[in-house]
Amino acid sequence: MTDRIWLQSYPPGVPADIDEGRYSSLVELMEESFSKYAKRSAYSFLGKELSYAEVDEISQTFGAYLQSLGLVRGDRVAVMMPNVLQYPAVVVAILRAGFTLVNVNPLYTPRELEHQLKDSGAKVIVILENFAATLEKCVAKTPIKHVVLCAMGDQLGLLKGTLVNYVVRNVKKMVPAYNLPDAVRFNAAMAQASGSSFKKVTVKADDVAVLQYTGGTTGVAKGAVLLHRNLVANVLQADACFQPALSRIASGEQINSVCALPLYHIFAFTVGMMFSLRLGGKLILIPNPRDFPAVLAELAKHKVHVLPAVNTLFNGLANHPDFGKVDWSHLVVSAGGGTAVQSAVAKLWFEKTGCAICEGYGLSETSPIATCNPVNVTEYSGAIGVPVPSTWLKLLDDDGNESAPGQPGEIAIKGPQVMAGYWQRPEETAQVMTPDGYFKSGDIGVMDARGYFKIVDRKKDMILVSGFNVYPNEVEDVVSQMPGVLECACVGVPDDKSGEAVKLVIVKKDANLTEVDVRAYCKENMTGYKHPKVVEFRTELPKTPVGKILRRELRNT
Incomplete structure (x- = not known):
């Protein structure tokens, strides 16, 4: 068009077009901000704030550590962490050093993690210790040569960091037992590289920045190559x-x-x-x-x-x-x-x-x-x-x-x-x-x-009821406006008469909501072939960690 x-x-x-050549790379964009906003706070986490200057320094030190491992330009480094202070600093280090970031979902099963590490060819993984037990079960089958273990409190200072790590490990029991004898602790890696200088790399526009794996909810996860x-x-x-x-x-x-x-x-x-x-x-x-x-x-x-x-x-x-x-x-x-x-x-x-x-x-x-x-x-x-x-x-x-x-x-x-x-x-x-x-x-x-x-x-979510197209988004949008409904999801299920039928799964906001109420509301607001044949109430809907509803799971149950 x-x-x-x-x-x-x-x-x-709002312009019709952007200046695509404004920065040669994400590295140039980030380094401009490190220079312009050095004294500003860049990140806030559990009451601790890191300035732009501190992120700049941490990323250069960790970048020097990665360079000491003998990696070559374009090598993949996986990161498997939730939103903790190490994440952004590690990302900056990887990109600055000319390596490719592989973002990994921390809630992966060993099978899913093994696939992504093998598919990407990642040689290093930086992982929060909470998920180390998952890595242990598959790491021998992957190309991973170096494991860097992070803890929730690593960047929170000695006193607070020690307390947070104690609570996470011993009170909340969030770190299952694991055995990764060759792993290096994040703080140890930083200490090891503190005397080394980061070797600046010229990163170009067409270099691969990130392998961003698709959700994999329909078949095998694939890595989108983002330059x-x-x-x-x-x-x-x-x-x-x-x-x-x-x-x-x-x-x-x-x-x-x-x-x-x-x-x-x-x-x-x-x-x-x-x-x-x-x-x-x-x-x-x-x-x-x-x-x-x-x-x-x-x-x-x-x-x-x-x-x-x-x-x-x-x-x-x-x-x-x-x-x-x-x-x-x-x-x-x-x-x-x-x-x-x-x-x-x-x-x-x-x-x-x-x-x-x-x-x-x-x-x-x-x-x-x-x-x-x-x-x-x-x-x-x-x-x-x-x-x-x-x-x-x-x-x-x-x-x-x-x-x-x-x-x-x-x-x-x-x-x-x-x-x-x-x-x-x-x-x-x-x-x-x-x-x-x-x-x-x-x-x-x-x-x-x-x-x-x-x-x-x-395409894959469309429901075909007796030759009529039913779009789940439309059904969900209508039912979500019903008083007493907190959340809902709509999927197609096999039906002997119509080929497929509509199944509606609801999380109640009002405990008194009944199936009769739902059916009456649907009858009033949607044409007949869009009405649910099956209405089911649940306490919660299955979702990805990002919050997307997993319709596949609803179809299979």
């Missing part, structure tokens, strides 16, 4: 989109962002860590986003300006009794992504904070942001917004041709943030990339006359 009709919907001040220029572009795209809101913050005031989503996830990595670095902001690291009382207690200590989150996090926080203990009056960006934001959640969030959820859309393969709603929009529309600067979207039919105007089609994305391909999987890369450079997302969407896109659903 050469005519970018969506540009008419951009707020004043330095891909991630730089997406940081600048986020900056361009959010500037109209950020400009409302007083000049010279440091921007505080919340990182409740895990840093190993591309949404938090780009819109949390890298974007905050670009702004000279402070990133508030939340190690466990599911502990709502702890999250809200931490946020009550800060001015909160930017909050990237998924629907389940917005919903859980807004419905928690401690929500009012946080001063939300400084919040200017509530960035929703990862999964569809439901209208009931968006309405509640706006009522309670005065800051509308700015829903966007993206994938690991797009670094991740591809579209975003303008930050000056306050009404929830259900749209994923318009393509971000320097980005083109088009809709493809089943034959790969552009869909007729107004017709749904597979969303295809072209822009500087689109991955170079899947790691060592040329055939799978060819399946998702068109000859003219568009990435086929697997999501079905429609576009209106203003250039706004709306997700209809994933």
